[in-house]
Amino acid sequence: xxxxxxxxxxxxxxxxxxxxxxxxxxxxxxxxxxxxxxxxxxxxxxxxxxxxxxxxxxxxxxxxxxxxxxxxxxxxxxxxxxxxxxxxxxxxxxxxxxxxxxxxxxxxxxxxxxxxxxxxxxxxxxxxxxxxxxxxxxxxxxxxxxxxxxxxxxxxxxxxxxxxxxxxxxxxxxxxxxxxxxxxxxxxx
Numbered sequence: 533x534x535x536x537x538x539x540x541x542x543x544x545x546x547x548x549x550x551x552x553x554x555x556x557x558x559x560x561x562x563x564x565x566x567x568x569x570x571x572x573x574x575x576x577x578x579x580x581x582x583x584x585x586x587x588x589x590x591x592x593x594x595x596x597x598x599x600x601x602x603x604x605x606x607x608x609x610x611x612x613x614x615x616x617x618x619x620x621x622x623x624x625x626x627x628x629x630x631x632x633x634x635x636x637x638x639x640x641x642x643x644x645x646x647x648x649x650x651x652x653x654x655x656x657x658x659x660x661x662x663x664x665x666x667x668x669x670x671x672x673x674x675x676x677x678x679x680x681x682x683x684x685x686x687x688x689x690x691x692x693x694x695x696x697x698x699x700x701x702x703x704x705x706x707x708x709x710x711x712x713x714x715x716x717x718x719x720x721x
Contacts, residue, residue: 558591567584569611586617586621590610667679682702
């Protein structure tokens with residue numbers, strides 16, 4: 533696990549095609565980006581939670597589609613994939629099209645070259661649902677509260693203010709949460 537944590541995003545993307553732990557580490561590195569982008573693109577027609585979910589699916593598809601030979605950094609590729617998907621959904625929603633409707637094959641090529649199937653969507657949802665249940669089962673209430681606030685983009689200082697804690701206590705809780713999550717990720721591989 534420590535060996536994987538020391539790898540670059542590009543190396544993890546290559547490994548992540550066949551290694552769930554490598555993909556999970558990459559997902560954890562980019563989950564904050566997905567959250568921030570979903571908040572930016574949310575509007576009265578599109579819910580940030582829906583955009584977040586679509587962003588996470590796009591991140592998984594980016595891992596599958598990433599080609600290191602093209603000389604592009606994974607961070608750039610992933611952000612483009614995530615933002616393109618969110619923009620497409622926001623535009624469709626603004627045109628009064630059903631939010632749950634999927635983009636067709638020609639539009640999908642603009643977002644990613646990986647085919648999105650009902651089976652893959654189900655697999656990703658199940659994976660994240662199980663992962664979240666596992667995380668919730670091992671974290672204390674304090675660790676879970678701190679993790680939730682930090683994943684939503686709040687700084688340690690803001691999290692401390694909201695939870696009535698010191699910044700050091702927030703930092704300690706995050707360190708404990710990270711250790712426990714690493715253990716879970718290691719055990720799922």
